[in-house]
Amino acid sequence: MSKKIYENFQKKEPEEAVLRDEAAEAAAAAEIEERGHAALQHADRDELLRKLTEAEQQADEFKDRFLRTQAEVANASRRAERDVAAAHKYALERFVTELLPVIDSLERAVQAAQESPADTKAILDGVSLTLKMFQTALSKFGVEQVDPLNEAFNPSFHEAVSMQPSPDHQPGMVITVLQKGYLLNERLVRPAMVVVAQ
Numbered sequence: 001m002s003k004k005i006y007e008n009f010q011k012k013e014p015e016e017a018v019l020r021d022e023a024a025e026a027a028a029a030a031e032i033e034e035r036g037h038a039a040l041q042h043a044d045r046d047e048l049l050r051k052l053t054e055a056e057q058q059a060d061e062f063k064d065r066f067l068r069t070q071a072e073v074a075n076a077s078r079r080a081e082r083d084v085a086a087a088h089k090y091a092l093e094r095f096v097t098e099l100l101p102v103i104d105s106l107e108r109a110v111q112a113a114q115e116s117p118a119d120t121k122a123i124l125d126g127v128s129l130t131l132k133m134f135q136t137a138l139s140k141f142g143v144e145q146v147d148p149l150n151e152a153f154n155p156s157f158h159e160a161v162s163m164q165p166s167p168d169h170q171p172g173m174v175i176t177v178l179q180k181g182y183l184l185n186e187r188l189v190r191p192a193m194v195v196v197a198q
Contacts, residue, residue: 146181
């Protein structure tokens with residue numbers, strides 16, 4: 001019986017040894033796999049942290065660019081508003097500069113009339129020159145006079161105040177201009193007030 005036990009023991013021992021070896025190998029493989037997985041996880045974690053850092057830096061750069069662009073747009077808008085305000089404020093500066101000599105001439109004409117009331121020819125000449133200066137100043141800014149005397153009546157530019165029979169004019173012709181009209185850059189500002197032949 002002891003021989004049988006010994007034989008059984010010898011048979012079991014290699015089987016158990018094989019089982020132990022297989023278990024040890026499996027445990028070693030599991031440990032290696034776990035270490036590899038941990039190493040992979042560690043590598044993935046480092047890669048993710050690196051990518052996260054890069055993304056944060058890029059987001060900061062985009063935010064900075066956005067804020068700079070927003071500031072530039074705001075500054076450009078303020079500059080444009082100032083320029084438009086200045087243009088409105090000083091748009092008539094050149095016009096006024098052209099009219100100042102007209103005022104000076106009219107003041108001299110008034111002064112001459114006060115100093116020598118009998119000298120009407122000099123006053124008339126002065127006022128005529130002043131009127132020419134004034135018309136020249138207006139024409140520099142696109143103002144044209146509408147003086148339709150002896151022209152056909154045009155309702156786009158003339159306003160008929162009355163109609164009169166006239167043997168010297170054909171019907172529909174302007175025979176008298178009561179008030180001249182004006183155009184600004186070819187756009188009617190004021191129509192000429194006229195008398196038209198019947």
